[in-house]
Amino acid sequence: MVCDFVSSDSWVILSPIEQSIKRKIEAVGTPLKDWDIQINYGIKTGFNDAFIINTEKRDEILANCQTEDERNRTAELIRPILRGRDVKRYGYDWAGLWLINAHNGLKSKGIKPVDINDYPAIKEWLDNGGVAYNGKMYKGFSQIEKRSDRGDTPYNLRNCAYMEDFSKPKIVWGNLNLTASYAMVQDNSFINAPSPVIVPASKFLLAVLNSKLADYYIRQLGVTRNGGYFEYKPMFVEKLPVPQNADTKAVTDIESYVDSKNETAIDKAVYMLYGLTEEETLYIDKKGR
Template structure:
């Protein structure tokens, strides 16, 4: 997924694919991708750039492999994803095996409670006040801003249901944070 593919509570897969020539996850027994055996056409293409890939400082076991990635296995789990630049909060859950490209951050594991809070008007107001505005009114939704959001611990079962409208979610989030009527009115006017 690219950032522009990610929508509020969902995504539109653009049918774009990548071949992740990862270096494996040795401690989990996942072998590196054998480009020569598994992707001979890719190897042939990359051979045309041998002078450059041979010298890569960030290569894996072979120049065809990516360097080790400490969080590679996180891509094989459900995760909350979002685009780095947005006009408003647009977080979604990407399923296991779905990859995002930089600068699309992710939170692993995916959590529906957190997803609803992140997409709420209150969280969006809070994060926008920390972030930077770019051309066209876009806001930077960088992890350094998102991680500052205080999230109330979930007590018991989630207060949210699959059938909640965005307005109902917002009202439940206001209650979780203990906002007064005046504070709610202020956020609703933003």
């Protein structure tokens, strides 16, 4: 057994093969925290029962708009939202849920907070309440007024400096999973915290994150819970070393495997990227899913 004291955070006792795998991964890759990307948590509403609605409620709100102009403004403010449970490996099953994106603006870019008075139909819902998307009763303004996690007014969401990132292609995942389950979302959908998000997204990075090698490495950084669940926090994912200047053909091949959903080929190609031996790949295979 070998003691690894390299990390400033902690040390662990590794077998010779585990030590070899760790060194190869860290020699080839650059930690994601040092990439030109942003890794953050999804949107936080402070009260999901009010700000997350189903399609039926969205349609009702739009039907209550008094003018076409109000209806267009309102439709633009209500955006699709995913939950961690909706995200699968390389895809997602949208549950027909929507976020009332009553954001608090971005002062650094001169974007003002949403004025709820410009959205009377939304205000009516937030003021009066009704049956929420999950079947619970939302009792109206008094419930959003007393929440501490809010913006300038009870109608506004808390500050979110990376709000615009949700309009870009992004990689998302559920924070608590049995195995790596990352997906790329191309549209302007949000994802609900505590699920994380990476911007910008690429098929190459998506493939590496979903690979057995990456899952093996990340899971060594935390504790697996009862039932085999692991919390894929940004603080763990950002430590994954990924090659920034991988061979162009290797990147192209891996991206093509994503398109064809050939996970066996992805795992093999990622192992080759890091120069692992057959013995080392078999070791990870036995440890993984």
